[in-house]
Amino acid sequence: xxxAPTSTATPQPMQPVPALQAALAAExxxxxxxxxxxxxxxxGEQAAALADWRTHEQARDxxxxxxxxxxxxxxxxxPAYALPFTVNDARSxxxxxxxxxxxxxxxxxxxxxxxxxxLRTFGALAMQPPANRAAEWRGSTVAFPGMGA
Amino acid sequence: xxxxxTTTLPLFLALSACAGPNPxxxxxxLSSDVRGLLDAVTDEQNLIWVYKRTMASYSAVAPALGALxxxxxxxxxxxxAMIVEPPGKTIPGTVTRKPAVPxxxxxxxxxxxxxxxxxxxxxxxxxxxxxxPLAQLYASIAASEATxxxxxxxxxxxxx
Numbered sequence: 001x002x003x004a005p006t007s008t009a010t011p012q013p014m015q016p017v018p019a020l021q022a023a024l025a026a027e028x029x030x031x032x033x034x035x036x037x038x039x040x041x042x043x044g045e046q047a048a049a050l051a052d053w054r055t056h057e058q059a060r061d062x063x064x065x066x067x068x069x070x071x072x073x074x075x076x077x078x079p080a081y082a083l084p085f086t087v088n089d090a091r092s093x094x095x096x097x098x099x100x101x102x103x104x105x106x107x108x109x110x111x112x113x114x115x116x117x118x119l120r121t122f123g124a125l126a127m128q129p130p131a132n133r134a135a136e137w138r139g140s141t142v143a144f145p146g147m148g149a
Numbered sequence: 150x151x152x153x154x155t156t157t158l159p160l161f162l163a164l165s166a167c168a169g170p171n172p173x174x175x176x177x178x179l180s181s182d183v184r185g186l187l188d189a190v191t192d193e194q195n196l197i198w199v200y201k202r203t204m205a206s207y208s209a210v211a212p213a214l215g216a217l218x219x220x221x222x223x224x225x226x227x228x229x230a231m232i233v234e235p236p237g238k239t240i241p242g243t244v245t246r247k248p249a250v251p252x253x254x255x256x257x258x259x260x261x262x263x264x265x266x267x268x269x270x271x272x273x274x275x276x277x278x279x280x281x282p283l284a285q286l287y288a289s290i291a292a293s294e295a296t297x298x299x300x301x302x303x304x305x306x307x308x309x
Contacts, residue, residue, distance in 0.1 A: 113282075117278065124288035141220060144227070
């Protein structure tokens with residue numbers, strides 16, 4: 001076998017703190033966004049949004065602790081975030097929830113690019129719950145969670 | 150944030166550094182990344198084979214499984230695209246595991262679910278030591294497979 005991987009460049013690994021800060025920023029966005037989405041949902045969907053909101057709060061706290069442990073100051077949440085589209089009914093709220101989860105999944109994919117294997121595995125495992133939630137809110141799976149189109 | 154995508158994944162790595170007294174004596178050994186890629190390709194081929202057999206055996210679940218199969222075919226294409234096939238050489242296309250399809254649709258779906266779970270674990274094992282762009286591809290595929298586990302869990306409740 002002489003197959004070789006394609007090769008033109010070897011990119012530099014992502015540094016841990018910026019990768020974790022990006023994930024934290026995505027979690028802040030999700031916490032805010034679920035507040036918007038949840039207000040437009042009812043019944044079981046609102047309960048799901050509340051559960052997801054709490055999950056993102058816990059993930060935020062975990063990331064903050066990790067960043068502090070690395071000697072950095074965690075990025076703070078913004079008072080408000082620009083939504084990617086108009087959110088004014090249940091349908092757009094579900095779409096927002098999926099978009100929030102996609103954003104979090106993508107941010108954790110950045111953590112996978114660090115060189116520390118433990119942190120890498122953390123990032124890869126952390127991608128899976130938001131990928132699942134995105135699929136739930138969207139109603140379908142995607143082939144490459146966290147990666148752009 | 151790192152902007153990764155299936156179309157812009159940085160190309161990566163070369164074969165293991167040439168070593169030994171006579172580099173022209175034969176092809177250089179495969180790097181760990183190449184070996185990992187080939188294993189990943191084989192795993193995808195195995196999964197695709199099981200999906201196709203299950204769909205052929207149980208038409209009631211075939212529509213639901215078709216979407217997941219398509220994603221595995223996308224995974225396989227992306228993994229294969231990461232490897233250059235020199236002229237006259239091809240990446241192995243052999244299916245190495247051909248489990249029997251269980252006797253009920255529910256059991257067949259459960260078998261697929263277990264295979265997806267196992268595939269996720271294998272991707273996580275591979276990514277720890279892979280080059281960063283390849284690790285991200287494995288992580289994304291693992292996340293996809295995790296969503297398949299959930300989808301198959303739901304399908305197992307009502308396999309039709």
